[in-house]
Amino acid sequence: MDRRLPMAAGAAESSDIPALPHELEDEIERLKREQNAVVLAHYYQESEIQDLADFVGDSLQLSQQAKRADADVICFAGVHFMAETAKILNPKRKVVVPDLDAGCSLADGCPPGDFARWLESYPDHTVVSYVNCSAEVKALSDVICTSSNAVSVVRALEGHKVVFAPDRHLGRYVARESGRDDLVLWPGTCIVHETFSEKKLLGLRARNPGAHVVAHPECEDQILRHADHIASTSGLLRYVAETEADAFIVATEAGILHKMAQVAPGKTLIPAPPEDDTCACNLCPHMRKNTLEKLFLCLRDLTPEVDVPEPTRSRAREPIERMFELTS
Ligand code: 13P
Ligand code: SF4
Numbered sequence: 001m002d003r004r005l006p007m008a009a010g011a012a013e014s015s016d017i018p019a020l021p022h023e024l025e026d027e028i029e030r031l032k033r034e035q036n037a038v039v040l041a042h043y044y045q046e047s048e049i050q051d052l053a054d055f056v057g058d059s060l061q062l063s064q065q066a067k068r069a070d071a072d073v074i075c076f077a078g079v080h081f082m083a084e085t086a087k088i089l090n091p092k093r094k095v096v097v098p099d100l101d102a103g104c105s106l107a108d109g110c111p112p113g114d115f116a117r118w119l120e121s122y123p124d125h126t127v128v129s130y131v132n133c134s135a136e137v138k139a140l141s142d143v144i145c146t147s148s149n150a151v152s153v154v155r156a157l158e159g160h161k162v163v164f165a166p167d168r169h170l171g172r173y174v175a176r177e178s179g180r181d182d183l184v185l186w187p188g189t190c191i192v193h194e195t196f197s198e199k200k201l202l203g204l205r206a207r208n209p210g211a212h213v214v215a216h217p218e219c220e221d222q223i224l225r226h227a228d229h230i231a232s233t234s235g236l237l238r239y240v241a242e243t244e245a246d247a248f249i250v251a252t253e254a255g256i257l258h259k260m261a262q263v264a265p266g267k268t269l270i271p272a273p274p275e276d277d278t279c280a281c282n283l284c285p286h287m288r289k290n291t292l293e294k295l296f297l298c299l300r301d302l303t304p305e306v307d308v309p310e311p312t313r314s315r316a317r318e319p320i321e322r323m324f325e326l327t328s
Contacts, residue, residue, distance in 0.1 A: 017297070018296070024293070024296055031296070031299035032054070032299060035299055036071050036073060037073035037074070037299055038055070038069050038074055039295070040055050040056075040065055040066060040069075040078070041055070042077070042082065042233075043057070043233045044233075044287040045077050046290070050258055050259065052295070056259060057234060058234040059082060059131050059132070059148075060131075060148045060149060060232070060234075062082055062085075063082075063085050063089060063131070066089055067089040069090055072093065073095075073096060073302060074086050074093045077097075077295060078097075078102070078287065078290075079103060079107075079286045079287060080100070080102055080103050080104065081104055081131065081134060082131075083095050083096075084135045084316075085131060086306075087306050087307060087308045087313070088308050089317065094302060094305060095305065096298050096305050096306070097304060097306055098294035098297075099290050099291075100304040105188075105190055105192075106166050106189070106218075107132055107133050109166060109189070110134070110186060112134060112137050115140055115165065115186070116140055119163065122161070122163050125160075125184065126142045126157055126163070127140065127142045127162075127163050128153060128162055128164050128165075129141035129145070130146070130165065130167050130170055131320075132190075135308045137165070138320065139315035141165075141319045142319055142322065143157070143319050143326065144319045144323045145323055147216065147217055147218070147232035147233075148231070148234060148235055149323065149327040151174050151177045153327060154174050154175075154180060156326045162182075163185075163186070164183050164184065164185050164186070165185070167189065168185045168188060169190075169194075169218050169221070173217040173224060190218040191281075192283070192284045193218035193220070194220055195275055195276070195279075195281035196272045196273065196274060196275070196282070197273055197275040201223060201251070201272055201273065202226065205226070208247055208268075210246065211248060211270065212243060212247070213226050214227060214229045214230075214240060214250055214252075215227035215229075215230050215236075216231070216232070216253075229243075236250070237256070237260055240269070241264045245267075246267055247267065247269075249270045250269055250271055250272060251272035253287065255284070
């Protein structure tokens with residue numbers, strides 16, 4: 001069977017992709033050494049990619065790892081805004097991605113031009129942007145946050161009027177947790193975290209008494225209100241590993257179940273059900289654009305590359321560094 005897939009956007013034509021999975025994995029390991037490349041992967045990547053990565057983490061951990069990377073090449077197996085963040089923080093490294101088209105519905109739903117015009121209505125507000133946005137939107141922001149530190153970032157801004165973009169579900173959650181009912185929210189959403197069904201979640205919980213519901217704060221309120229624990233991907237992993245319960249219903253992208261099974265062996269992990277159970281809506285279509293074949297091509301050809309030109313890069317770096325300062 002021909003295992004060749006369409007080329008990574010921007011990658012050279014290839015006819016020599018190893019045909020067998022173990023050969024492909026061996027070649028990826030060889031290329032990592034040969035190119036002096038570090039592979040960073042998000043928890044939502046397919047399990048084979050996570051297993052080949054040098055570091056797997058949530059958005060915050062990945063940005064910290066990218067900042068301190070000293071390899072010649074950072075190969076970012078995640079989505080575009082994550083690779084941009086790596087380039088912003090460590091511009092001397094070459095940053096490459098398996099697929100340049102791996103975007104994010106939150107970043108796509110907040111075009112910088114529209115965002116700049118919207119901000120004109122809030123001239124005296126501090127602009128807090130969730131890291132899931134473009135470099136241009138970061139450059140328009142005062143502080144960046146991730147799902148693991150959004151509440152502390154907003155709490156640190158007591159006394160300031162705040163606009164929060166681009167995820168309104170995360171924004172609503174942060175407003176509640178920080179006691180700030182005055183947050184102005186940009187109306188963006190994540191297509192994956194909006195797919196879960198409250199009715200089916202309740203049915204699943206009734207059939208699994210004792211199971212804890214864990215949810216990412218990008219989920220809608222009707223899911224979050226049933227959650228025993230709400231946290232970033234790394235926070236959910238920690239909770240599942242450390243909590244006494246035997247079973248967990250997991251309301252986030254299903255790629256995380258791979259790492260959860262590793263950190264919580266023997267526990268029952270049940271993906272929260274999407275409204276439409278004929279689709280694989282709990283898999284992020286952007287994250288899933290990355291495949292082992294594209295990872296191989298990207299490491300072999302060192303393309304497609306992600307660059308963030310000046311002055312956007314320097315402007316975008318400031319609010320990210322402010323996040324590190326506020327939450328260190
Ligand atoms: P985390 O920062 O929790 O890893 O979330 C990233 C993301 O894209 C969630 O959809
Ligand atoms: Fe963006 Fe949602 Fe995919 Fe995360 S899961 S990368 S927020 S589209």
